[in-house]
Amino acid sequence: MITLHHLENSRSQRVLWLLEELGVPYEVQRYERDRKTMLAPPELMAVHPLGKSPVITDGDVTVAESGAIVEYLLDTYGKDRLRPPPGTPERMQFTYWLHFAEGSAMPPLLMKLVFDKVRTAPVPFFIKPVVKAIADKVTKSFIAPNIKRQLDFMEAELAARPWFAGSKFSAADIQMSFPLEAAAARAGLGKSRPRLMDWLSRIHARPAYKRALEVGGPYSMAD
Ligand SMILES: N[C@@H](CCC(=O)N[C@@H](CS)C(=O)NCC(=O)O)C(=O)O
Numbered sequence: 426m427i428t429l430h431h432l433e434n435s436r437s438q439r440v441l442w443l444l445e446e447l448g449v450p451y452e453v454q455r456y457e458r459d460r461k462t463m464l465a466p467p468e469l470m471a472v473h474p475l476g477k478s479p480v481i482t483d484g485d486v487t488v489a490e491s492g493a494i495v496e497y498l499l500d501t502y503g504k505d506r507l508r509p510p511p512g513t514p515e516r517m518q519f520t521y522w523l524h525f526a527e528g529s530a531m532p533p534l535l536m537k538l539v540f541d542k543v544r545t546a547p548v549p550f551f552i553k554p555v556v557k558a559i560a561d562k563v564t565k566s567f568i569a570p571n572i573k574r575q576l577d578f579m580e581a582e583l584a585a586r587p588w589f590a591g592s593k594f595s596a597a598d599i600q601m602s603f604p605l606e607a608a609a610a611r612a613g614l615g616k617s618r619p620r621l622m623d624w625l626s627r628i629h630a631r632p633a634y635k636r637a638l639e640v641g642g643p644y645s646m647a648d
Pocket residue numbers: 432434435436437463464465466476477478479489490491492527
């Protein structure tokens with residue numbers, strides 16, 4: 426039996442969604458974030474030394490890192506579903522977006538989250554202007570331009586095909602959901618990028634996505 430170690434409001438929601446799409450039996454072990462720090466509880470370190478979510482256990486196997494979990498689940502339970510056949514241009518696109526999500530899309534979004542927090546952090550009043558100036562400078566010169574360039578790129582890519590890996594929905598779309606939901610919640614993804622917004626509404630309409638939300642509990646990008 427697969428156990429998903431699921432942290433509320435996290436990337437782990439994608440694995441829940443994939444499990445629902447595949448229709449394989451699984452159980453969920455839930456973890457709540459520390460209300461002050463928003464970090465995962467220490468119990469997750471007993472499952473994997475980094476103490477992050479998602480992690481799955483399946484018999485003797487433990488797999489961490491969302492992209493690796495997606496590949497493991499498709500290899501083991503996929504039966505050729507949700508992934509284009511090897512050797513096709515669609516498979517290359519699949520691999521590209523599977524890695525792009527965590528390797529390229531998430532870093533500037535995470536930096537934005539951190540620097541937004543730095544900007545409003547409680548610090549002594551006399552250093553507040555300095556802290557704010559540094560946060561503004563990094564955001565303006567590095568973070569915002571990178572996010573914009575990536576969103577423009579993704580918007581343009583979806584002009585050529587409805588899903589990230591071609592004409593069919595795939596697990597690459599599942600992997601891309603977290604950065605794009607984060608971008609919609611707090612990084613300027615909106616009406617000016619209609620194809621990405623349409624893609625978001627199409628993934629949200631999938632029955633398995635909705636079932637995963639019911640199983641997963643709180644999932645909002647507001648924090
Ligand atoms: N690249 C990793 C990132 C894992 C990660 O940072 N997970 C976050 C949840 S979105 C986490 O566990 N945060 C809590 C913490 O760092 O304590 C993946 O995709 O699995």
